[in-house]
Amino acid sequence: MINEINIKVIDRNGELHNLKGPIDMNLNVMELLKINELPVEGTCGGMAMCASCHVYVVSDHILPEKTFDEIAMLEESWDMQDNSRLSCQLKLSEQLEGLTIQLAPEQ
């Protein structure tokens, strides 16, 4: 059984970071980014109540659907694109293996 997945992150300078994250610790992508000291704020702590962990999903993974709160929050972001997600709403799971994301501009 896999208990660690790989996630690629392109930071705001275009630099690529290869992260490894455990899937058995109830972590989400925002938390993984913070653990690795990548510059996301996660102001609301992961409640989909701010957009400070906004990322773009670059790979073509099938991800869990957005909740209403996430959609509404993203729609208020100036930088929303079709592939926008709040990284706090993406729980680390096998489904996310090989996911590539890009950090959205700072708010």
Next chain:
Amino acid sequence: MIQTDIIIIGAGPVGLFTVFEAGLLKLKCHLIDALPQPGGQCAEIYPKKPIYDIPGYPSILAKDLVEKLLEQIKPFSPGYTLGESAETIKKDDKGFFHVTTNKGTIHKAPVVAIAGGLGVFTPRKPPVLNLSEFEDNGVNYIIKDPSVFENKEIVISGGGDSALDWALYFTEKRKHSVTLIHRSESFRAHNDSVQKAIDYSQKGWMKLMLNAEVKEINRDENQKLNLNVNIKGNENTNIKCDNWFPLFGLTPKLGPIANWGLEIEKNAIKVNNAKDYSTNIDGIYAIGDVNTYEGKLKLILCGFHEAAIMVQSAFKHIYPNKNNVLKYTTVTGITGFDK
């Protein structure tokens, strides 16, 4: 000038509880906060969310925690400077700090406790060219006194509670022409407010523009604001108005504190955890989410602990020759300043 024993920057849960701990030592406090109400993030970001890790409360709503704290500190009658953010700090030759806000209010005290959380809540500004030229000159991000805008043509942008609440408020006054512009079709607000807005627009009381966004701003020959609005799938249209309120919520930024000469690490203030949460400047402490040290946990409960330790040190700083002994509230009760 406001004079006190401890100037507390930030009126979130930790700042509020500092008033209590200081009060037990007969130290008076004055709180400064950029938000118009006390409570910090608990009041501004998640008032209706439950918190499960406040000792003694299996679950408490953030807004209720703030209310309880306000009740708890009432005997120590703290002062408040709300809706203003601490801008500059100066230490005079007698060792007193002078903290001045962005509105020019001056506070003087021998001790400053920074309990600023993630920083000053500042408005999120839409990406509109030359916007800054119109700030406080037709464009406002926070509405303080709505009576100023009587009989004006008003445009509000945003899809959250604050944008909707103000749009409804002005519409219900029947003294304004109100247009609400929102970037999508769904609102992030109370259902009944959304329903009201739809009703009002159907009755022609206010104008609702969905999937729309202000792209440009300028002033016409009659000194009216001219907003160039992009509507998804349509040609841009111009709207004239007297005032535009882009209400897109607030986001915390460390702000001017970052330039106070404090040691900053990872966007937080470095403190002496082993001792008393003092910063590199004698007399300035940092507690709660705004500080950092090895093993730091950003929890309200940790902030409360830091406040209790910090005021003991603050007491010694203010009264170096007085001996203080820890008193238990169960033994002594609470004696406020008014009694």
